[in-house]
Amino acid sequence: MGKFTDGLEKWAKERDKRQKKRRQDASAVELLAVKKDVTEAIEAGYSLKTIWEYLKEGKKKRWSPT
Secondary structure: OOHHHHHHHHHHHHHHHHOOOOOOOHHHHHHHHHHHHHHHHHHOOOOHHHHHHHHHHOOOOOOOOO
């Protein structure tokens, strides 16, 4: 490989080490944290889409629906 690709490879490996690894169950934890709020909102008549957008806009969620 050339100098550029050698440097790029080294940088990419170091970057991967620096970046935080997100726990695989982090989405479940976040969902459980707002479960009561979501349940109350559904019971109050709000649509799931409205609740979803509210949580997303308020930065209260990072997970996505499946």
